[in-house]
Amino acid sequence: MELMRFPLHLPGWKNADNDGLSVIATDIGGTKTNLGWFVSENHKMVLKEEATYPSRDYSSFSDIIKDFIKNYKLELPDVLSIGVAGPVVDGKCITTNLPWSLDVSLLKNELRINRVEMINDLEATAYGLAEVNDGYLATIHKGNPNIDGNVAILAPGTGLGEAGLFWDGKALRPFATEGGHSEFSPRNKTEVEFYEYLNSIYGIVSWETVISGPGIFNIYRFLRDVKKHPEPAWLTQKFEEEGDPSAIISHTAMRELDPTCSLAMEMFVDFMAREATNLVLKLKATGGLLLGGGIPPKIFNLLNKDKFHQNFIVSDKMEHILKDIPIYLILNSKTALMGAAYYGAYGRA
Numbered sequence: 065m066e067l068m069r070f071p072l073h074l075p076g077w078k079n080a081d082n083d084g085l086s087v088i089a090t091d092i093g094g095t096k097t098n099l100g101w102f103v104s105e106n107h108k109m110v111l112k113e114e115a116t117y118p119s120r121d122y123s124s125f126s127d128i129i130k131d132f133i134k135n136y137k138l139e140l141p142d143v144l145s146i147g148v149a150g151p152v153v154d155g156k157c158i159t160t161n162l163p164w165s166l167d168v169s170l171l172k173n174e175l176r177i178n179r180v181e182m183i184n185d186l187e188a189t190a191y192g193l194a195e196v197n198d199g200y201l202a203t204i205h206k207g208n209p210n211i212d213g214n215v216a217i218l219a220p221g222t223g224l225g226e227a228g229l230f231w232d233g234k235a236l237r238p239f240a241t242e243g244g245h246s247e248f249s250p251r252n253k254t255e256v257e258f259y260e261y262l263n264s265i266y267g268i269v270s271w272e273t274v275i276s277g278p279g280i281f282n283i284y285r286f287l288r289d290v291k292k293h294p295e296p297a298w299l300t301q302k303f304e305e306e307g308d309p310s311a312i313i314s315h316t317a318m319r320e321l322d323p324t325c326s327l328a329m330e331m332f333v334d335f336m337a338r339e340a341t342n343l344v345l346k347l348k349a350t351g352g353l354l355l356g357g358g359i360p361p362k363i364f365n366l367l368n369k370d371k372f373h374q375n376f377i378v379s380d381k382m383e384h385i386l387k388d389i390p391i392y393l394i395l396n397s398k399t400a401l402m403g404a405a406y407y408g409a410y411g412r413a
Contacts (some may be wrong), residue, residue, distance in 0.1 A: 145408025
């Protein structure tokens with residue numbers, strides 16, 4: 065068996081009965097839901113069919129599963145394994161950015177699938193490290209990869225996901241957090257203005273309102289509306305004609321077509337580095353930091369490695385710890401889907 069780049073605790077690997085299992089794995093996000101039909105073969109999850117559904121076009125998650133099974137003429141799987149953007153408590157989840165309520169017991173009965181597993185989507189991303197090798201990772205900072213310890217994952221997308229992997233001395237054990245909903249803290253006068261602007265809109269200003277797709281637009285419109293940075297007419301027209309202002313801002317910044325968009329993305333990356341520091345210090349993640357989610361791979365050209373690392377190691381007393389921590393960018397967009405599949409087949413003994 066090939067050694068993992070990140071040695072995960074997957075107790076089901078020891079059980080030969082878990083080979084040959086059929087698994088429908090899902091990665092439920094606020095924008096889209098990815099599904100895959102997998103078969104477990106020799107400690108690997110082999111993807112046979114996959115599809116993507118616009119989440120908000122469906123009134124319930126079970127409707128998506130039924131469509132997937134029907135459209136691809138699939139049999140009922142041995143396992144349905146769900147990774148979902150939201151807190152999972154006692155087999156239930158009220159999704160954070162969707163009007164859905166999920167319950168493992170109800171899904172078993174409705175879909176007639178004997179085994180249903182559900183974990184947070186960032187926990188699924190952590191389990192997806194079973195499939196991650198050096199080809200799926202871009203190094204932001206090499207650090208000292210020989211230091212064992214916990215690992216942190218920061219993943220901005222439609223929302224902000226954060227997770228950890230606890231190092232037990234032999235393996236990494238993934239766990240979910242809801243750290244993206246902790247409160248944002250400004251550091252200078254401009255950021256205090258930014259905080260006050262967001263406070264007038266949201267009340268509580270969480271890190272998710274800053275480091276996410278909507279967060280990019282929040283930063284931009286603060287620069288435009290409060291700091292009075294100009295917006296060219298062609299950009300105004302794009303905002304009116306196209307549906308995703310955050311994508312427009314990041315694409316414009318990558319092409320260096322507008323200084324306000326460029327500044328907004330520079331601030332976004334700086335904020336991302338700062339919250340990464342917070343997460344790493346709280347988890348004492350000496351084993352590494354991984355950047356995942358939908359946004360970082362798309363803005364890779366804007367992730368100035370040296371500047372990101374310089375912002376990451378800013379600390380009152382912990383710079384000597386932070387400077388040695390390896391930082392990687394997850395390039396595989398299917399990591400959370402793969403992780404749900406691995407958990408479904410091998411996550412339990």
